[in-house]
Each structure stands twice: as structure tokens, then as C-alpha cells.
Amino acid sequence: MDAIRNTVLEAWMTEHGYSSNSLADAVNRAVEELTGHLGGLDGSSVRAWKAGRVSWPKSATRTALEAVTGLPAVALGFVPRGRPAPAPASPQLEEPDMKRRTLVGGIAAAAGAAAAPGTASPRRIGMSDVNRLNKRFAEIVASDHRHGGQLGIERQAAALADETLNLQNAGGASQRVRSNLYASAAAFRSSAMWAAIDGRRYDVAKAHMREAQALAEMSGEPTIKFRIWSHAGTLYRHVGRPADSLAANDVALSLHLTRRDPLFACLGHARQAATYGFTGDTVAVQRALGCAQDALERADPALVRPAWMTAASNGAELETLALSAYLRLGEFEQAETHAHRSLALLLPQMQRDRAINTARLAIAQLGQGDLEPAIATAVRIPSDIAAQHARVAHLLQEFGTALNAIAPGSAAVRTWTEHTVTGLRGHRPEPAVTSRIKRPAG
Known part of the structure; x- marks a missing residue:
């Protein structure tokens, strides 16, 4: 039987800006995280998936691919061995419904079996x-x-x-x-x-x-309430509504959980500091960060907490939010200090946070007039992350705008432009906000 081309995987790769080689590299790294050994895929392996010559990758590879894409293999057009392949269909028409049916098949199947007519009693x-x-x-x-x-x-x-x-x-x-x-x-x-x-x-x-x-x-459940209200504060900060951001963070901080476990208070105060940075209130930023540091020192490191609190546990999240606050204030030397601390504390798997904070570090260095170190920092960000992550892309566009404003026509600008053309090809960032870095007079 002729192989059936995996148009669903092709559509996903196109949407997310992956070439065969870059997807192979990403899956190899995910295999390494899972097994401790770097995967052995190359571009030809991915091309075999797309062509349908490999319709069901090996277990470790499949798990790594699912980690990279955030989707089960069946939602990417792969067909388990022994199951007949579906007739080809337009991925644009089929993909959303297919994802909905297959993302959590195990849970849906359990629910369906429990509610099926004719069952003697519900599960x-x-x-x-x-x-x-x-x-x-x-x-x-x-x-x-x-x-x-x-x-x-x-x-x-x-x-x-x-x-x-x-x-x-x-x-x-x-x-x-x-x-x-x-x-x-x-x-x-x-x-x-x-x-x-x-x-x-x-x-x-x-x-x-x-x-x-x-x-x-x-x-x-207070823990999830805290997470949601704290995220709400971040959302309002990003859309330019600082009063609502402060109010949402206050709800999170008012939960009894923050008194029972000071680590939650630490995160709440640190997120308040980031919002105060948005308003330009230096005194409030320093006060909130002081409260966050005090709470971190009182937190019991032995307590078991949700996985999403990992970066808060060792102070990495506090340093990240302090970096954000001081960057907003235009206090670039302070921002750089917190950037270095955050990067030292972030765990290796936190690739998204590392890329964001590296971009912020580059902006902080640029704000101090250190053009060459700033560019050297910015080019350290992996091109696949820069191309696929909206916040990283946005920060790098802001970096480029500020660099052009500070040193138009300079060798530094030419170096950065060359990098964006060759290293970040396929990167389609959103329009940059007005830069916080001002061009020096004269």
C-alpha cells in the first residue's frame, strides 16, 4: 500500500515555523531530557514522517515529539500500528475537530464508558x-x-x-x-x-x-485560586491596566494560603513589584520587593508545592520579576544585576524563561550604552525559541528598535541586522512598543 502523506504534521510545522531540521533538533533535545541521551533524528527522519513512510514513531521519539508540540501523536496525523490509516483530508478542515477528539482520549473514553446506556451501574x-x-x-x-x-x-x-x-x-x-x-x-x-x-x-x-x-x-481550593488571580494580575499588567493588575494581585495576597506558606506571599509581592514598575513608582517597587525577599527567607524549603511554583522556590521568579520591574523603571544597572541572578537560578528545563530574561538582559546592557555586550547577549538566544515565542520575539524587536535609535548606521546595527536576517529567519514579531531606552542627546 502506498504511504499516505501526513498533511496534518506538515500544517503544524508550517504554522509554528519549523523546518524538518529544526523540528528534528527540538525532538532530539526533548529525547535527551527524557532519557539522558541526545536523540538521533535528522531532517530526513522528519521528512519520512511527513511523507508517511513512518506512520508511528518509536515510543521515546513519540513522547518527545508530543512534549515539543504539546499535542498527542494522533493529533499530529500519526496512526498507531495495526490501525487503518484515515483517508486523506484537508488539515485545515479536519485538524481542530480531530484535536478535540484525540487530545485526551483516555479520559473521554472513561467518561463515555461510565455513562454508556445499558451499563449496570455508573462507574x-x-x-x-x-x-x-x-x-x-x-x-x-x-x-x-x-x-x-x-x-x-x-x-x-x-x-x-x-x-x-x-x-x-x-x-x-x-x-x-x-x-x-x-x-x-x-x-x-x-x-x-x-x-x-x-x-x-x-x-x-x-x-x-x-x-x-x-x-x-x-x-x-486556595492554591489554584492563588494561581488564577496572580495570573490575572499579570494579564492586566500586559494589557496596560495597572490598577486592575494591583487589585488582582491583592486578591491573591489576601488568601489565607499566603500566611500559611510565605512562598506564595513572596510570589504575590514580587508580581506587585512588576506592576509598580509599570506605573513608574520606584518606592513601591522597592517596598514590594523587600516584602517578597522577607517572605522568601521565611518560607519552608521542605514543603511540597505545585510544580508551577518551582521557579519561586529558589528565588528565580523573584529575580525575574525584579528584573522586569527595574527594566520598566529604566534603572538598567539594577535590572542587569537581577538578570544575572535570575539566569543563574533558573533550572535548565526552563528554556522559555531563560530566553525572555536573556533578552531583557540585552536590553538592560543596551540601556547602559554597552552595545557590543548587549548584542553578544542577544545573539545567545536560540533562534528556534526566538522564532516561536511571541514574548521573546517582541523583546528582540524592542531591542532592535532601541539599538537603531542609539547608534543608527553603526557597525553594531549592521551586526544585529545580519543576525536577524540569517539567524532569526522566519521570525515574525509583533510591532514593538515604544522603547524605554532613549537615544542620548547629541
């Missing part, structure tokens, strides 16, 4: 179901740490939220289990919200936020 939904959902949530968080902002992550998280809610009607459950199901649904929806914020899809993020808030209230 009892228990904590084992909640634990499986928690494992999927940890996978979403891990994918966010590596890639961030990707539409695939947002869609997967939103689909998992919907499927989690389906379990509420799929069988009997205790009140404890039902509360945990609502908390899981809220967690998935909050990850969809964060991916949309990170991808600068702010209107979509607001819709996710409203649903996440309602689910969190039904769950009564």
Missing part, C-alpha cells in the same frame, strides 16, 4: 482519576517551562479542562473527589490562560480567566 469516580489528571497537569506545566506560549499547549490544556468536567457527569463521586475535579479543571484552564498570556493572545486569555475563576470557586 465510581475516585482519587485515582484525580491523580491521573494531576499527572497530565504536571506534563502541561513541564511543556510550558520548555516552550511557553504555544497555541498547542493552550488548546491541550483547554481540552483537558473540558474533559475533566465531563467526569463530573460520568459517575458517582464523593464531595472530596468532586472538589478535586473542579480544582483540576481550574488548573488546566489556568494553564490555557497562561499559555495565551505568554503568546500575547490577550482576548483569549481573558475568556480562559473567567472560566478558571468560576471553576476555582467551585473547587474551594
Whole structure:
């Protein structure tokens, strides 16, 4: 039988700016994270997937590909061995519905079996179901740490939220289990919200936020309430509504959780500091960062916390938000100090945060007139991340705009322009905001 071309995978690669070689490199790195050994794929391997000559990659490769894309293999057009291949169809027509059907087939199948007519009695939904959902949530968080902002992550998280809610009607459950199901649904929806914020899809993020808030209230779970209100503060900051951002962060900080575990207070105060930086209030920034540092020192490092608090646990998130605040204030020397600290504390898998903070470091160096070090910093950002992540692309465009304003026609500008043409080809950034770095007089 002739191989059937995988047009769904081709469409995904086109949408996300991947060539065969760059996708092979990304999957190889993900294989290394999973197994400790770098994968052995090259461009020809991916071309074999696209041509349909390989319809079901090996297990480790498949898991790594799913981590890179944020989608199950079947949602990328692959067909498990022993299952007949579907007739070719237009990926533009088929892909959204196909993703919805296949993203969480295991959960949907369990719900369907429990609710099927003719069943003697509905299946009892228990904590084992909640634990499986928690494992999927940890996978979403891990994918966010590596890639961030990707539409695939947002869609997967939103689909998992919907499927989690389906379990509420799929069988009997205790009140404890039902509360945990609502908390899981809220967690998935909050990850969809964060991916949309990170991808600068702010209107979509607001819709996710409203649903996440309602689910969190039904769950009564304070940890997820904190996450959602804290993300709301970040969303409002990004859309230029500092008063709403401060109010949302105040809701997060008012939760009893922040008194029980000072690490949550640390994160809440640090996010307030980032918003105060947006308003230009230096005194408020320093006060909020002082409160955050005090809370970090009081936090018990032995407590078990959600995976999404990882960067807060060792102070990396505090340094990241301090960097953001001082960059907004135009205090570039302070910003550079916090940039170096954050980069030293970030764990290796936090590729998205590392790229963002490296771009911010370059802007801080440029703000001090250090053109050559700034460019050397900026070109360290991997081109695939720069091409695929909206916030990184936005920061690099801002960097280029500021560089041109400071040293028009200089060798530094020519070096950066050459890099953007050769190293960042395929990068389509959004329009840059007005630069915070002013061109020196004269």
C-alpha cells in the first residue's frame, strides 16, 4: 500500500515555523531530557514522517515529539500500528475537530464508558482519576517551562479542562473527589490562560480567566485560586491596566494560603513589584520587593508545592520579576544585576524563561550604552525559541528598535541586522512598543 502523506504534521510545522531540521533538533533535545541521551533524528527522519513512510514513531521519539508540540501523536496525523490509516483530508478542515477528539482520549473514553446506556451501574469516580489528571497537569506545566506560549499547549490544556468536567457527569463521586475535579479543571484552564498570556493572545486569555475563576470557586481550593488571580494580575499588567493588575494581585495576597506558606506571599509581592514598575513608582517597587525577599527567607524549603511554583522556590521568579520591574523603571544597572541572578537560578528545563530574561538582559546592557555586550547577549538566544515565542520575539524587536535609535548606521546595527536576517529567519514579531531606552542627546 502506498504511504499516505501526513498533511496534518506538515500544517503544524508550517504554522509554528519549523523546518524538518529544526523540528528534528527540538525532538532530539526533548529525547535527551527524557532519557539522558541526545536523540538521533535528522531532517530526513522528519521528512519520512511527513511523507508517511513512518506512520508511528518509536515510543521515546513519540513522547518527545508530543512534549515539543504539546499535542498527542494522533493529533499530529500519526496512526498507531495495526490501525487503518484515515483517508486523506484537508488539515485545515479536519485538524481542530480531530484535536478535540484525540487530545485526551483516555479520559473521554472513561467518561463515555461510565455513562454508556445499558451499563449496570455508573462507574465510581475516585482519587485515582484525580491523580491521573494531576499527572497530565504536571506534563502541561513541564511543556510550558520548555516552550511557553504555544497555541498547542493552550488548546491541550483547554481540552483537558473540558474533559475533566465531563467526569463530573460520568459517575458517582464523593464531595472530596468532586472538589478535586473542579480544582483540576481550574488548573488546566489556568494553564490555557497562561499559555495565551505568554503568546500575547490577550482576548483569549481573558475568556480562559473567567472560566478558571468560576471553576476555582467551585473547587474551594486556595492554591489554584492563588494561581488564577496572580495570573490575572499579570494579564492586566500586559494589557496596560495597572490598577486592575494591583487589585488582582491583592486578591491573591489576601488568601489565607499566603500566611500559611510565605512562598506564595513572596510570589504575590514580587508580581506587585512588576506592576509598580509599570506605573513608574520606584518606592513601591522597592517596598514590594523587600516584602517578597522577607517572605522568601521565611518560607519552608521542605514543603511540597505545585510544580508551577518551582521557579519561586529558589528565588528565580523573584529575580525575574525584579528584573522586569527595574527594566520598566529604566534603572538598567539594577535590572542587569537581577538578570544575572535570575539566569543563574533558573533550572535548565526552563528554556522559555531563560530566553525572555536573556533578552531583557540585552536590553538592560543596551540601556547602559554597552552595545557590543548587549548584542553578544542577544545573539545567545536560540533562534528556534526566538522564532516561536511571541514574548521573546517582541523583546528582540524592542531591542532592535532601541539599538537603531542609539547608534543608527553603526557597525553594531549592521551586526544585529545580519543576525536577524540569517539567524532569526522566519521570525515574525509583533510591532514593538515604544522603547524605554532613549537615544542620548547629541
